[in-house]
Every structure is written in structure tokens, then in C-alpha cells.
Amino acid sequence: MSKEDRQMLDEARKHFIYSLAETMDLYGVTPSIGRLYATMFFQDRPMNLDEMRKSLGMSKTSMSTGVRKLMEIDMVKKVWQKGVRKDLYEAEKDFYETFVDFFCAKWQQEVNLNEQAVAKTKASLLSLLENPNISEAVKEEAHRDLKKMQEAESYYIWLQELLLQCKSGKIFEWLPKPTLKR
Structure with missing residues (x-):
């Protein structure tokens, strides 16, 4: 491939690379790491x-x-090639x-963090309700x-089910991947 051909191809890819980098920034991945992923995405071989x-x-x-960050979120994996001594990575x-x-990992973190918080809050609220020295106004609140905590619990049960459906691939039975027209 000539140098000019390579430049035209790189220019064509540039729009997607920068767009993907900005999109990943929305999800807490820095634009530079997003550009790295997008660059690797276009490679037909490990780098x-x-x-x-x-x-x-x-x-x-x-x-x-x-x-390392991309491997943590399963967007890049380390691969092995016979005769190659350097570590190779593939998007x-x-x-x-x-x-x-990506989203299952984030949602699982949310569920774990907030289920614990809901349980602790419920325990504290129940303790308040059992205290004879607490005013009726505080007990009403x-x-x-407690009702709000039950609603939160319901949401985290639902989110955990969504996680299971995503991880198992059943989500694609409800919301099928589109068929590409070529």
C-alpha cells in the first residue's frame, strides 16, 4: 500500500476513532484509551x-x-503467537x-454497593422504630x-435479573441483534 493510500485510509478511519474515543469518555474511559481501543479495533492482527x-x-x-485498563473491562485480550516474544494484544x-x-461489570458494582447500603439503612431504620424514646414524627419518617428502601431493593433485584439475562445472552432473544444487509 502506498503512503498516500495509507493516509487516505487513516483519514477515513479518523472520524470513527475520535467518535468512539468520545463515546468511551462518557463511560469513564479516557479519550486516549478510547483512541487506543479504536485503533486496535481496525487492526486485523494483534499489536x-x-x-x-x-x-x-x-x-x-x-x-x-x-x-491494562482495556483488559480490565474486557475490551482487549492478550494473545499468543508462535515465534513472537513480545506481548500481543487484540481488541x-x-x-x-x-x-x-462493560455494563454488566458496572451494574454488578452498583448492585453490590447499593444492596449493602439498603440493608444497613433498613437495619438502622428498624432499630429506630424499636426505640421507645423516638418521637412519633421520626417514626413516621x-x-x-423503609418503603423507599423496599422500592430500592425491588430495583436491585430487577437489575440483578437484567445482569443474568445479559450475561447468559438471553437479552438477545428479547432484543435481537440486527441482521446486516450487505
Whole structure:
């Protein structure tokens, strides 16, 4: 491929790379790591850190940090190739798989964090209600708060079910992946 052809191809890809980087920023992934993922996405072969650094003009340390972050959220995986000594990495190209992995991890964190908070809050509220020295006004508020905690619990049960449906792939029975027209 000529240098001019390569430049035209890179220019065509640039719009998607920057758009994807900005989109990932919405979900807490820095734009530079988003650009790294998008650059790897267009590769038809695994890349090593030196190739990534050269492609993006960033330091090897930044590439290593970025790859580690992308591996944590299952958007990049380490691969092995016979005869290659350097670590190689490949981007997950299935956006559906990436969506499920990324959001399930975030939703699971939310469920874990908030289920504990709901349980502790309920225990504190029930303790208040059992205290004979607490005013009726506070007890009324505590009853209302308990109802709110039950509603929150209901949501986290629903979210846990959504997680299971996503992880199992059953979500795609309810909301099928579109068929590509070629």
C-alpha cells in the first residue's frame, strides 16, 4: 500500500476513532484509551506495545496503562503467537460482547454497593422504630424511608435479573441483534 493510500485510509478511519474515543469518555474511559481501543479495533492482527506507541505517538508506559485498563473491562485480550516474544494484544471487535461485559461489570458494582447500603439503612431504620424514646414524627419518617428502601431493593433485584439475562445472552432473544444487509 502506498503512503498516500495509507493516509487516505487513516483519514477515513479518523472520524470513527475520535467518535468512539468520545463515546468511551462518557463511560469513564479516557479519550486516549478510547483512541487506543479504536485503533486496535481496525487492526486485523494483534499489536504489541511498540506498534501501538508508534501508531498513536504516545509513550510505551501510556500504552501499557491503557491496555491494562482495556483488559480490565474486557475490551482487549492478550494473545499468543508462535515465534513472537513480545506481548500481543487484540481488541474485542464484537460490540455486543463489549457492551454486555462493560455494563454488566458496572451494574454488578452498583448492585453490590447499593444492596449493602439498603440493608444497613433498613437495619438502622428498624432499630429506630424499636426505640421507645423516638418521637412519633421520626417514626413516621422512618416508615416512609423503609418503603423507599423496599422500592430500592425491588430495583436491585430487577437489575440483578437484567445482569443474568445479559450475561447468559438471553437479552438477545428479547432484543435481537440486527441482521446486516450487505
